[in-house]
Amino acid sequence: MSTLGQIGQMARRSILQTLRQPAMVIPPVVFPLLLVAINAAGLDAATKIPGFPADSYWDFAIAVPFIQGSLFAAINAGTAMARDVETGFIKRLAMTPMQRMALLIGQLIGVMTVAFFSAIVYLVAGFAAGMDFKSGALGVPAIILLGVLVALGFAAIGAYIGLRSGSGEAVQGIFPLLFVFLFLSSVNLPRNLIEQDWFRTIATYNPVSYLVEGVRSLIITGWDWEALALGFGLATAIAAIAFGLAAGALRTRLIRT
Amino acid sequence: MSRFLDVTHAVAWRTIHNFTTNPAFFFPSIIFPLFFFTAFAGGLSNVGNVPGFDFPAGYTAFQFVFVLLQAAAFGGVFTGFGIASDFEKGFARRLLLGAPNRLGILAGYAVAAVTRALIVGALLFAVALLTGMRVTGDGVDLFGLIVLALLVNAAATLFAAGVAFRTRTIQAGPAMQMPVFIVLFLAPVFVPLDLVGGWVHTVAQVNPITAIVEGGRDLISGQSFPARVAFGLALALPIAFSFWAVRGLRRAEAAG
Numbered sequence: 001m002s003t004l005g006q007i008g009q010m011a012r013r014s015i016l017q018t019l020r021q022p023a024m025v026i027p028p029v030v031f032p033l034l035l036v037a038i039n040a041a042g043l044d045a046a047t048k049i050p051g052f053p054a055d056s057y058w059d060f061a062i063a064v065p066f067i068q069g070s071l072f073a074a075i076n077a078g079t080a081m082a083r084d085v086e087t088g089f090i091k092r093l094a095m096t097p098m099q100r101m102a103l104l105i106g107q108l109i110g111v112m113t114v115a116f117f118s119a120i121v122y123l124v125a126g127f128a129a130g131m132d133f134k135s136g137a138l139g140v141p142a143i144i145l146l147g148v149l150v151a152l153g154f155a156a157i158g159a160y161i162g163l164r165s166g167s168g169e170a171v172q173g174i175f176p177l178l179f180v181f182l183f184l185s186s187v188n189l190p191r192n193l194i195e196q197d198w199f200r201t202i203a204t205y206n207p208v209s210y211l212v213e214g215v216r217s218l219i220i221t222g223w224d225w226e227a228l229a230l231g232f233g234l235a236t237a238i239a240a241i242a243f244g245l246a247a248g249a250l251r252t253r254l255i256r257t
Numbered sequence: 258m259s260r261f262l263d264v265t266h267a268v269a270w271r272t273i274h275n276f277t278t279n280p281a282f283f284f285p286s287i288i289f290p291l292f293f294f295t296a297f298a299g300g301l302s303n304v305g306n307v308p309g310f311d312f313p314a315g316y317t318a319f320q321f322v323f324v325l326l327q328a329a330a331f332g333g334v335f336t337g338f339g340i341a342s343d344f345e346k347g348f349a350r351r352l353l354l355g356a357p358n359r360l361g362i363l364a365g366y367a368v369a370a371v372t373r374a375l376i377v378g379a380l381l382f383a384v385a386l387l388t389g390m391r392v393t394g395d396g397v398d399l400f401g402l403i404v405l406a407l408l409v410n411a412a413a414t415l416f417a418a419g420v421a422f423r424t425r426t427i428q429a430g431p432a433m434q435m436p437v438f439i440v441l442f443l444a445p446v447f448v449p450l451d452l453v454g455g456w457v458h459t460v461a462q463v464n465p466i467t468a469i470v471e472g473g474r475d476l477i478s479g480q481s482f483p484a485r486v487a488f489g490l491a492l493a494l495p496i497a498f499s500f501w502a503v504r505g506l507r508r509a510e511a512a513g
Contacts, residue, residue, distance in 0.1 A: 035442075042442075045309070045454065183292070189300065
């Protein structure tokens with residue numbers, strides 16, 4: 001079987017595994033939307049702060065599910081990899097002529113498929129609630145692409161941890177840490193409106209801020225090339241580094257003896 | 258009565274011992290509330306400048322009350338996780354066989370949850386005061402706030418225990434956690450009720466947690482408030498969930 005065929009088989013396996021477990025599909029879609037719906041109402045008063053960049057907090061906050069859904073992608077990819085280690089699937093795979101990378105790429109394609117459909121759901125929910133989408137029709141594929149790229153980066157991080165630790169519990173343990181990165185960013189207020197200096201500093205150094213701002217810029221600003229360059233650039237860098245680490249971890253796991 | 262107290266003491270001691278000696282249980286309980294406090298009070302402090310936001314003790318104290326009540330509630334939820342885990346390991350079934358008074362098992366877990374809430378609450382208070390939180394209420398007000406938090410803890414513990422006794426698996430964790438999380442966040446979390454917009458405003462008006470959160474905020478800032486409503490609701494919740502938990506315990510007994 002060709003490498004592409006192997007990747008296709010592994011991607012199919014990953015997608016089927018995900019679809020057969022509602023717990024891997026529903027939380028990444030429903031939970032971020034629920035949280036943004038609550039926060040949008042709870043923090044709508046924040047739009048009255050002078051300099052707030054949107055008339056509606058919903059428009060400002062709908063970018064968050066794209067990133068929060070990616071955190072779930074990290075957990076799903078990591079847990080799936082850890083399960084493959086725990087159940088011995090990877091060891092059995094090592095005895096076959098299959099390309100190592102087919103497993104990793106296939107797994108990530110499965111997670112990205114979920115991220116793709118999640119992004120569509122977020123957009124539909126956003127439009128249904130009256131989102132004023134400033135970047136127009138071309139912004140739709142751009143925001144989906146950025147959402148999927150962010151999901152790829154986080155999923156690769158999850159896969160790396162799953163492969164390194166070989167433990168589903170360890171993967172679940174990083175979820176709070178990822179949430180820390182999310183909340184200590186410009187997720188709730190623009191960085192220039194964060195009053196506390198120390199918090200603004202952390203948010204400025206936190207790459208998640210730029211991922212959120214990249215997605216958000218397409219909704220509330222239009223085509224802000226700087227925000228998009230930072231968003232796409234950082235998402236690509238995170239994905240490349242994490243994929244390299246995950247590939248290294250997989251190589252170690254699949255050493256043929 | 259002495260048999261009830263013996264079982265309560267044994268279960269409470271074991272649960273508290275596990276919580277305080279196992280870093281995997283202890284640190285998340287401490288770090289999560291501190292993190293939420295940091296993210297909300299630090300990251301959103303500018304929300305305190307919104308026109309109409311008039312809270313005398315400042316935004317840090319405003320958020321502290323919510324985080325304290327949230328930490329108390331999640332202390333109860335985590336205790337529910339512990340009960341479910343005890344069932345998965347087979348310990349709870351042996352406990353049901355060995356305990357001369359099974360209500361003592363539920364009471365033991367509840368005592369442990371209260372102790373857990375007191376430890377986490379004390380640390381949260383210390384950090385908040387060290388980071389400059391202003392408290393304009395007096396000692397009696399603060400005592401009232403602590404009582405509110407403990408009643409919320411009891412309600413969450415009894416709710417989560419009821420779920421854990423019925424399902425007897427840690428996979429039911431989301432069924433314990435999500436309702437508590439959602440009910441808490443459907444209260445006025447970031448701004449006073451008057452400034453909450455949209456559908457959440459409507460829901461928050463009928464959410465019992467709203468009166469408890471607002472009562473807590475009035476206490477920390479020394480403002481007058483409808484104490485009977487806040488404390489009445491805070492007391493009614495654990496009483497109602499005690500029936501849920503005891504019936505759950507009976508189901509676990511029947512399941513063998």
